[in-house]
Amino acid sequence: xxxxxxxxxxxxxxxxxxxxxxxxxxxxxxxxxxxxxxxxxxxxxxxxxxxxxxxxxxxxxxxxxxxxxxxxxxxxxxxxxxxxxxxxxxxxxxxxxxxxxxxxxxxxxxxxxxxxxxxxxxxxxxxxxxxxxxxxxxxxxxxx
Ligand code: DQA
Numbered sequence: 001x002x003x004x005x006x007x008x009x010x011x012x013x014x015x016x017x018x019x020x021x022x023x024x025x026x027x028x029x030x031x032x033x034x035x036x037x038x039x040x041x042x043x044x045x046x047x048x049x050x051x052x053x054x055x056x057x058x059x060x061x062x063x064x065x066x067x068x069x070x071x072x073x074x075x076x077x078x079x080x081x082x083x084x085x086x087x088x089x090x091x092x093x094x095x096x097x098x099x100x101x102x103x104x105x106x107x108x109x110x111x112x113x114x115x116x117x118x119x120x121x122x123x124x125x126x127x128x129x130x131x132x133x134x135x136x137x138x139x140x141x142x143x144x
Pocket of ligand 1: 009010011073074075076077078098099100101102103110
């Protein structure tokens with residue numbers, strides 16, 4: 001199972017932004033962990049990050065041909081980017097939405113997600129372990 005793990009805007013600042021919400025690990029730490037967890041679970045993972053919404057849309061277009069499943073944390077775009085919603089819509093495989101922080105327990109505007117209705121599962125507030133849980137969910141589906 002080929003999985004694209006797509007992190008969006010400002011996630012490159014992990015470790016330097018609000019550690020109470022996002023922890024103190026860097027994006028590189030996160031991706032290193034994701035690759036290690038994927039190896040343990042026998043999953044083929046590719047991690048990508050961008051601060052450019054159009055590039056994130058292109059990651060989603062590329063996934064139509066190159067990925068069987070997605071783990072998505074679009075950052076703040078999650079709350080308002082209908083372009084990302086529309087780009088995801090044609091993807092037919094399982095999609096897990098992950099947020100490091102508890103977006104439902106913070107500002108009201110963070111509760112909305114443009115991914116709603118397009119995801120298999122939503123994992124919030126678990127820090128980087130949320131990505132491990134997302135990979136485990138996908139491995140369980142593969143093995144079902
Ligand atoms: C985030 C939550 C978003 O509200 C925020 O804009 C982010 C990170 C998270 O992982 O908790 O950039 O997606």
